[in-house]
Amino acid sequence: MSTTRLLLLGVVRIFQPAYGYQLRRELMTWNVQEWANINPGSIYTGLRTLAKHGFLQEIEEGAGNKPGRTSYKLTVDGESEYFTLLRKALWSVDGFNPGQMQAALSFLWSLRRDEVIAALESRIVQLEQQAKAEPFSERQILEDPGTPNHVVEMFRITNARDRGELEWTRNFRDRVAEGAYSFAGEAPDWAPHPSMISQWTEIPDPPA
Template sequence: MSTTRLLLLGVVRIFQPAYGYQLRRELLTWNVQQWANINPGSIYTGLRTLAKHGFLEELAEGKGYKPGRTSYKLTADGETEYFTLLRQALWTVDGFQPGQMQAALSFLWSLKRDEVVAALESRIVQLEQHEKAAPFHERQIEQDPGTPDHVVEMFRIADARNRGELDWTRSFRTRVLAGEYSFAGETPDWIPGPEAAEQWRNLPEPPD
């Protein structure tokens, strides 16, 4: 749920005020239904839930919640929640929830470069620790007579993801340190073409 909330708050933050249909269409171009397991039909429900909890403000046009007729923008609480979820996804390694880092990558430009570097270094340490602990987790499962043998493969596939992510994180950190990409407070390294939404050319800065 936190990944879905981050994606919804993040995309609203880019395009606000924006209609539910516009937000749904944008997220589907990111293929969130595949890597974040978001049902396209649940996006409207998610937006209304965030509004109910005070993270989004609804700017209604017409009666009810007819798709495409209600636009949204972040509240002050929504802005805080966005950065809380973004940092949680960036700083926390969870081999069973790879979509969290995918979501964080979608919005890393919201943070300053030094924080991104620090978070990547933290992830490297966490992933190295997971790698060291993996053989002992396997041994525990294999020696437990109450656990089916095949369960060990669930841990092995998560460990394989962690090892792959460790290699990528090290190389990504090197690229960020070398000045690649742009982050908050820097000159954008990507300028959207004229066919892109105006909001992509005026991305919001993070709070001080």
């Protein structure tokens, strides 16, 4: 749920104020249904839930307009929650929830470079510690008579992912330290194509 909440708050923060259908359309271009386990239809429910909890402000159009014209923007609490979730996703290693880091990557530009480097170095330490413990945890599984034989392969595939993430994190840390990408307080290194901006100026009809 925290990954879903981060994605919704983050995309609202980029385009606010924006209509629910626009936000859904944007998230679908990120293929969140594949790596974040978000059902496209649940995006509207998630937005309403965040508004109910005070993290989003719902902006209703005046009477006489078409139904479904509700736009969203972050509240003060929503801004705070966004950064709390982003930092949690970045600083915490969770091998069973890879979508958490995927979501953090979508919004790293809203943090300063020195914090991103520090967090990546922390992740490297965490992953290295897990790697050191790996053979002993595997031995415990193999020596436990009550554990089915195939369970060790479940453990090994998770560790293989962690080793891959460790290699990527080291390389990513080096790229960021060498000046790659743009972060908060720096000049942006990318701008959307004008055609993409024009799409956001259009108010789409809500889904039937």
